[in-house]
Amino acid sequence: xxxxxxxxxxxxxxxxxxxxxxxxxxxxxxxxxxxxxxxxxxxxxxxxxxxxxxxxxxxxxxxxxxxxxxxxxxxxxxxxxxxxxxxxxxxxxxxxxxxxxxxxxxxxxxxxxxxxxxxxxxxxxxxxxxxxxxxxxxxxxxxxxxxxxxxxxxxxxxxxxxxxxxxxxxxxxxxxxxxxxxxxxxxxxxxxxxxxxxxxxxxxxxxxxxxxxxxxxxxxxxxxxxxxxxxxxxxxxxxxxxxxxxxxxxxxxxxxxxxxxxxxxxxxxxxxxxxxxxxxxxxxxxxxxxxxxxxxxxxxxxxxxxxxxxxxxxxxxxxxxxxxxxxxxxxxxxxxxxxxxxxxxxxxxxxxxxxxxxxxxxxxxxxxxxxxxxxxxxxxxxxxxxxxxxxxxxxxxxxxxxxxxxxxxxxxxxxxxxxxxxxxxxxxxxxxxxxxxxxxxxxxxxxxxxxxxxxxxxxxxxxxxxxxxxxx
Numbered sequence: 001x002x003x004x005x006x007x008x009x010x011x012x013x014x015x016x017x018x019x020x021x022x023x024x025x026x027x028x029x030x031x032x033x034x035x036x037x038x039x040x041x042x043x044x045x046x047x048x049x050x051x052x053x054x055x056x057x058x059x060x061x062x063x064x065x066x067x068x069x070x071x072x073x074x075x076x077x078x079x080x081x082x083x084x085x086x087x088x089x090x091x092x093x094x095x096x097x098x099x100x101x102x103x104x105x106x107x108x109x110x111x112x113x114x115x116x117x118x119x120x121x122x123x124x125x126x127x128x129x130x131x132x133x134x135x136x137x138x139x140x141x142x143x144x145x146x147x148x149x150x151x152x153x154x155x156x157x158x159x160x161x162x163x164x165x166x167x168x169x170x171x172x173x174x175x176x177x178x179x180x181x182x183x184x185x186x187x188x189x190x191x192x193x194x195x196x197x198x199x200x201x202x203x204x205x206x207x208x209x210x211x212x213x214x215x216x217x218x219x220x221x222x223x224x225x226x227x228x229x230x231x232x233x234x235x236x237x238x239x240x241x242x243x244x245x246x247x248x249x250x251x252x253x254x255x256x257x258x259x260x261x262x263x264x265x266x267x268x269x270x271x272x273x274x275x276x277x278x279x280x281x282x283x284x285x286x287x288x289x290x291x292x293x294x295x296x297x298x299x300x301x302x303x304x305x306x307x308x309x310x311x312x313x314x315x316x317x318x319x320x321x322x323x324x325x326x327x328x329x330x331x332x333x334x335x336x337x338x339x340x341x342x343x344x345x346x347x348x349x350x351x352x353x354x355x356x357x358x359x360x361x362x363x364x365x366x367x368x369x370x371x372x373x374x375x376x377x378x379x380x381x382x383x384x385x386x387x388x389x390x391x392x393x394x395x396x397x398x399x400x401x402x403x404x405x406x407x408x409x410x411x412x413x414x415x416x417x418x419x420x421x422x423x424x425x426x427x428x429x430x431x432x433x434x435x436x437x438x439x440x441x442x443x444x445x446x447x448x449x450x451x452x453x454x455x456x457x458x459x460x461x462x463x464x465x466x467x468x469x470x471x472x
Contacts, residue, residue: 039184042177120166127175128161134178136266138216138225139185141194141208141232186212191251196223197233208232209251215262215270220248224267237274286423289391293384293424297431300380303373304438311370311445318452325456333366333449334456359457366453370446377439384432391424 032038060071134140135154157178160171167175190210195203196218206218216223216232222239223232238244243261250260263270283290317332328338340362399417 035180035184035187039181042180123167123172123175124161124163126179127157130175130179130182131157131161134182135227136225137182137213138210138223138232138267139182139213141196141216141225142185142190142192142210143181182213188212195231197226197229197231199234199236207251211260211262214264214266217247217251220244220251222247222263222270224270235270235274239270239273282423283427285419286391286427287394287420289387289394289420289424290427293387293391293427293431296380296383296387297427297435300377300431300435300438303376304435304442307373307442308445310372311442311449314370314449315445318449322452333370333453336366337362337453337457363450363453363457367450370449371443374439374442374446377435377442380435381432381439384428384430384435386428388425388428391428392421395419395421395424 032041060068063071131154134157156174160167160175188210189212191207192210193205193207196206196208198204208216208218208223210216216225221234221244224235225231226233246259246261250258277285283294286293314332317329318334321329321332321334321338325338329335330339337359340358395417397417398420402417
């Protein structure tokens with residue numbers, strides 16, 4: 001890239017030196033101290049030339065009809081006189097052409113013509129490369145429709161790159177101008193109004209904020225440049241809110257510094273990002289196997305949440321009961337176990353073996369409630385990967401069928417089967433791992449409650465035996 005910039009500078013210098021040799025004058029761009037100032041001087045010079053043309057046209061339109069006819073006749077007379085001079089010098093031009101041919105032959109023998117041809121070839125190569133860059137540059141949208149000949153720069157670069165003759169001074173100056181304008185705009189953050197294309201193709205006039213050649217946004221929406229339409233357009237899908245909010249805040253900044261989001265690949269990453277399938281599209285890719293896995297996962301989640309609430313409530317009530325064991329309450333497992341012995345004096349047994357049976361009976365009633373749904377969670381943990389394996393096998397079958405039917409191993413043809421295989425595996429593991437932790441949590445909480453019940457039941461049994469020994 002640096003070599004191309006040196007080449008453009010060399011050609012521009014060659015054009016300036018040649019122009020000065022033909023008409024010595026003061027360089028109007030000598031006062032420029034930076035690329036931005038040089039660009040401003042170029043635009044100002046072009047505006048002055050256009051203003052002079054507009055002034056002459058306005059004078060012609062403002063003149064009376066009779067004077068317009070006179071002005072037109074005078075212009076035609078000057079044109080005819082110029083044409084006569086051109087016709088009179090045709091023989092001179094022909095003689096000059098013969099001298100040029102002879103001079104080219106002499107230069108060719110001296111080796112200088114080959115150098116000029118090499119310079120022309122390098123200039124055409126630079127024009128071709130510039131065409132490829134500018135054709136895809138979103139900066140083009142800013143200059144489209146202006147009065148500085150930007151609308152036809154693609155055609156100019158195409159013709160210049162395909163030409164076989166040596167470039168003229170005007171062509172070198174134009175190539176330098178386009179490259180200079182692009183390089184200057186690459187270092188700017190610009191705000192301008194232009195026409196963009198909606199997602200449905202409808203045109204829309206909008207204010208655009210451009211960050212160099214990297215990104216362009218409007219109202220927080222990122223834009224991409226379409227080579228076919230030669231205009232900016234909205235992405236087919238919106239980006240996440242964290243991107244759009246940052247872009248909207250940057251658009252409202254008028255001074256100082258501000259955070260910004262831009263694509264260093266000039267739109268390639270944005271196009272790839274919005275093409276990523278959404279969560280629902282990924283689920284749909286898993287088809288019926290994926291839906292079964294999701295149903296199992298949702299059922300396990302609901303059971304886990306319900307039992308978690310139950311166990312938390314039981315632990316709270318259990319702590320309250322432990323603070324007052326003398327007054328058992330039927331709203332918690334420990335209270336119900338205590339009531340089995342202390343709620344009614346007639347239930348207090350004299351024999352230790354009968355008390356132990358009472359303890360076993362009360363514990364057997366409470367443990368199933370505490371360990372409820374844990375067996376289903378364990379089943380979900382084991383069935384999730386197996387269901388994912390079924391989806392993987394089905395996806396591989398679809399992949400092999402596509403290879404057999406088309407006779408090609410193009411990944412785009414096998415994408416559906418591969419996607420289904422991978423999504424099913426991910427969904428199976430995705431429900432198995434959370435359910436594994438959920439089951440471990442419920443088992444830990446239920447074991448803690450059961451341990452407390454066993455400790456208190458053992459205490460009750462010891463108390464019953466102690467009373468019996470005292471009476472003996």
